[in-house]
Amino acid sequence: MKKSLLMVVTALMVVTTACSSGGSKSPSNSAAPTSAPAATTAGDATKEPVTLSIVAKDLMGDDPGVQKLMKGIEEGMKAEGKNIKLKVVPVQSGTYSEKLGLLLQSGNIPDLIYFQGGDYQFAVTQKILEDLTPFIDKSTNVKASMNVFNQERMKNYPYLLWLSPLNSAVPVVRQDWFDKTASGKDLLSNPTSDNYYAFFKELKEKSGAKYAYTAAGTLDELDVMFGQSFGLTSTWIKGDDGKYAFGKTTQFEKDKLLFYAKLYKDGLLDPEFLTKKWDTKEKAFYDGQAAIMAGTQGKVIDIYNNKSVSQNGAAAKVMTLPPAKGKAQGYTPVDISKESRGFAIAKTSKNKDMAFAVLEYMAGQKGQMLDKLGVEGDEYQIVNNKIKLTDKFAAWFPHFVESTVNFKPDKEFDPATPYFSEQASKSLQMFASMSTKDNTFVIPAELASKWDASTAKYKEFAADLVTGKKSAADFDKFVQDWNAAGGKEVTEYANKTIK
Structure with a gap:
């Protein structure tokens, strides 16, 4: 077990950043x-x-x-x-x-x-x-x-x-359901968003789940898998003009949200993802309604694994899925x-x-x-x-x-009862090898209300676009509203602050 713990500690030390929802x-x-x-x-x-x-x-x-x-x-x-x-x-x-x-x-x-x-x-x-x-x-x-x-x-x-x-999330799927798919092998060798889409469709069909992916009230738990693949490698994106723009107001975000909208329309994203809480999200996974959910790497994945096995049998252990590969590859950029x-x-x-x-x-x-x-x-x-x-x-x-x-500990763990399961250790190692540092900063007090207002504008629009209440044609109007709500001033501060 000392060896197992050493692997976990090593994995933690490999990472060079800290977590964030962006x-x-x-x-x-x-x-x-x-x-x-x-x-x-x-x-x-x-x-x-x-x-x-x-x-x-x-x-x-x-x-x-x-x-x-x-x-x-x-x-x-x-x-x-x-x-x-x-x-x-x-x-x-x-x-x-x-x-x-x-x-x-x-x-x-x-x-x-x-x-x-x-x-x-x-x-x-x-x-x-x-x-x-x-x-x-x-x-x-x-x-x-x-x-x-x-x-x-x-x-x-x-x-x-x-x-x-x-405190960053990684997505997990039941191992027995993953093994039922033919597309799973292609996914692991080349985890593009297109291959993920094909995997989600087959996973839903073969497992009998109602939908492929569930989340607790936010798109952040989808972003851990897909954000970087669409080019959202940091909260603030540097443009060709050398200036920073808020990533969620760029073409990268638009493309990502349209992909999520496709998942939603095709029944691959939990239709109740906006109203679900963490407990109902987890229940949907354990009960077999959802095939994939995201959870904090390490001990939380251990809990997911133990509960899944306890409720669904030894074959229902969880496995960590890699982030999608596209313009970049990595889990959600880490906030320091x-x-x-x-x-x-x-x-x-x-x-x-x-x-x-x-x-x-x-x-x-x-x-x-x-x-x-x-x-x-x-x-x-x-x-x-x-x-x-x-x-x-x-x-x-x-x-x-x-x-x-x-x-x-001054004693080893009994091999039958390790502190971290193999799945938990793997989640730590995968995150350590596929994470990047974000360029977020502490918002000054005088801009806090503007940041909150502009963030609320984004969340509202993102939810509406994914669920079909808005379309791609509304994106430019959202950017205008985001800037008017205070995003313009925060962006100006970002360009003075980010080095």
């Missing part, structure tokens, strides 16, 4: 920290514990697994001389970023805050996020667990820390402008050093063993001096450190 982000105006902190301030384990409040999307105080995780962190840190008590702050059900916003606006600002979108407006208006650079500079475990993409993103936006593989999610430390916290100490502990070997594998005797056992995952492990997932860059 858009740009808005920045924070957080002020510099009030002092240069020590990254791992030691507390006196004999004194009363320091209470740290924490809020995160998947941390629910009444969840037995979360309670076990919090207890494990407290006990592990106490053994290292840092006596803390973690208090999980509840967030109302609903869209996490919105509900977190209500929590913060109420004045209840936890010490540790996990953001999944929405950090920009809070940082700009309330200036509540601490610059993590001084903490990271003095760290050991966090620094060792950062890949080059984390490092570049932190330079651009030093407020969110997310120790994770690139900022982390799109991650943990922040509140500027209002009275215990910033200890708050970072939690992140530092979780990036160490003991913290990663707990975060990734659970509790010995429950989620895993040591059998014949090897780590053997139990049935309970299927319900456990990391909350703090998904990356395997600095994950070095």
Whole structure:
């Protein structure tokens, strides 16, 4: 298993960029920290514990697994001389970023805050996020667990820390259904958009699926496969005149959307792709309604594989599909402008050093063993001096450190229960070998509303063109509307900013 992990780590290190859906982000105006902190301030384990409040999307105080995780962190840190008590702050059900916003606006600002979108407006208006650079500079475990993409993103936006593989999607198909097709072999040797179209048609026919490809409310999950093949090699495309234009306003985008419209018209694209959520998308795949979906490479592909096999049998393991080949080939260009999610430390916290100490502990070997594998005797056992995952492990997932860059267990995994399946490892390797760096940048606060307005114009038009409500003749009008909504000003800024 050490060899398997080494392959995964190597794959991660080969990539030279970080993930994105192709858009740009808005920045924070957080002020510099009030002092240069020590990254791992030691507390006196004999004194009363320091209470740290924490809020995160998947941390629910009444969840037995979360309670076990919090207890494990407290006990592990106490053994290292840092006596803390973690208090999980509840967030109302609903869209996490919105509900977190209500929590913060109420004045209840936890010490540790996990953001999944929405950090920009809070940082700009309330200036509540601490610059993590001084903490990271003095760290050991966090620094060792950062890949080059984390490092570049932190330079651009030093407020969110997310120790994770690139949060980018790759498409997967059921292996048994792929094997039923004759066009699959041609596809792998020459994955053009035309060959993909032929493959989709045969796949739908041979598998009995209702449609070939499903997505959760966005075309981004189709773009991971097709975007670069149509020439969309970056968010901003340099023209013959030497100036940059927003890729989604170019002929490349028009050609891509017309291809998607053909998929939609011919019943190869899920007709409900605009309204589907991630859970209904995945259900459509597991239930055999859809043949292909995209998911984050690595651990998510592992989950897809396990659930597919569990529901449909051993032959239904998943395989990662390559990006289409055309004007270029690659998965979605990777955004290095900022982390799109991650943990922040509140500027209002009275215990910033200890708050970072939690992140530092979780990036160490003991913290990663707990975060990734659970509790010995429950989620895993040591059998014949090897780590053997139990049935309970299927319900456990990391909350703090998904990356395997600095994950070095002192024992090998039992071959029957590897940490990453063959499919998950392959997805990491394929992404590492077929990804490129994007040229996105952090949108300044004064242009954020214009960027949001122009982005909304694009999403509306793209959906209408794909579903047949608009035609190719409407594309030029869309570009005019995009510019009028604020795209013109953002484009001018892009041409001043991109080097």
